[in-house]
Amino acid sequence: xxxxxxxxxxxxxxxxxxxxxxxxxxxxxxxxxxxxxxxxxxxxxxxxxxxxxxxxxxxxxxxxxxxxxxxxxxxxxxxxxxxxxxxxxxxxxxxxxxxxxxxxxxxxxxxxxxxxxxxxxxxxxxxxxxxxxxxxxxxxxxxxxxxxxxxxxxxxxxxxxxxxxxxxxxxxxx
Amino acid sequence: xxxxxxxxxxxxxxxxxxxxxxxxxxxxxxxxxxxxxxxxxxxxxxxxxxxxxxxxxxxxxxxxxxxxxxxxxxxxxxxxxxxxxxxxxxxxxxxxxxxxxxxxxxxxxxxxxxxxxxxxxxxxxxxxxxxxxxxxxxxxxxxxxxxxxxxxxxxxxxxxxxxxxxx
Numbered sequence: 255x256x257x258x259x260x261x262x263x264x265x266x267x268x269x270x271x272x273x274x275x276x277x278x279x280x281x282x283x284x285x286x287x288x289x290x291x292x293x294x295x296x297x298x299x300x301x302x303x304x305x306x307x308x309x310x311x312x313x314x315x316x317x318x319x320x321x322x323x324x325x326x327x328x329x330x331x332x333x334x335x336x337x338x339x340x341x342x343x344x345x346x347x348x349x350x351x352x353x354x355x356x357x358x359x360x361x362x363x364x365x366x367x368x369x370x371x372x373x374x375x376x377x378x379x380x381x382x383x384x385x386x387x388x389x390x391x392x393x394x395x396x397x398x399x400x401x402x403x404x405x406x407x408x409x410x411x412x413x414x415x416x417x418x419x420x421x422x423x424x425x426x427x428x
Numbered sequence: 429x430x431x432x433x434x435x436x437x438x439x440x441x442x443x444x445x446x447x448x449x450x451x452x453x454x455x456x457x458x459x460x461x462x463x464x465x466x467x468x469x470x471x472x473x474x475x476x477x478x479x480x481x482x483x484x485x486x487x488x489x490x491x492x493x494x495x496x497x498x499x500x501x502x503x504x505x506x507x508x509x510x511x512x513x514x515x516x517x518x519x520x521x522x523x524x525x526x527x528x529x530x531x532x533x534x535x536x537x538x539x540x541x542x543x544x545x546x547x548x549x550x551x552x553x554x555x556x557x558x559x560x561x562x563x564x565x566x567x568x569x570x571x572x573x574x575x576x577x578x579x580x581x582x583x584x585x586x587x588x589x590x591x592x593x594x595x
Contacts, residue, residue: 295527324547
């Protein structure tokens, strides 16, 4: 009995520590009024799938996604808050066993895409966009193999097409 | 008769001794029962018949298990801990059923259309940056495609050269 209890405690701690870093980062800032926070669950992705056309690949990818969480900060790059978020993110990426998939820069806009795999093909994709006065953190969770994840990066823009965002004009969200 | 009345009253009050009950049973089984007591005869007859009944399957001897208090406490604690752990794991796996919402300026917005448009806008922005920054890669691919026929020519030339050498 003692052994089972110890094993359960260790399992719980491991599970908590795996989810903690990235989750705690989102938890820390999602309630902050200076941030914009959006959470999309599996249900809404199915809605997107229903309206997003009948492409087989797209449907398959959508079915693999579990959730999308977006955290946005509109602040000056030199502000203390921005520095704090960037510092926290660096720690999460470093300690969370993330690997870099894409690093892109265009006229002062930067995109970093990180990914990691946990047990049973659970994947986390972390997209970080930095531009003048805006910092966004997009966390996509899903159940996919490393090959499937790499497939999303194989073609330019293919990953975003998966979500139904094909080169749209940037309309303001009201 | 008077004595039997008293005994019956005591019996129904539950105050009779084993000897008195034995006497009552004997009285009702002998057949010399007064008319006023006739109504109780079936009751005592039933008791007598039950006495003669035997169990069809062997009865198990039940001994009450006296567990130690400490053992009970450990087991209770263990089961509670296991239940709490399972609940916690389930809670971690299934965080919230209502997952589609936006929090803008401290205000929670649960409009699915807004949430979807916001998400699309953000992903579209990433897509645009990626598309722009990967533009040189397209040119590179174009050059590679253009050079491909030349590679075929080179391969054919090599093949011809090899044939000539062999000859």
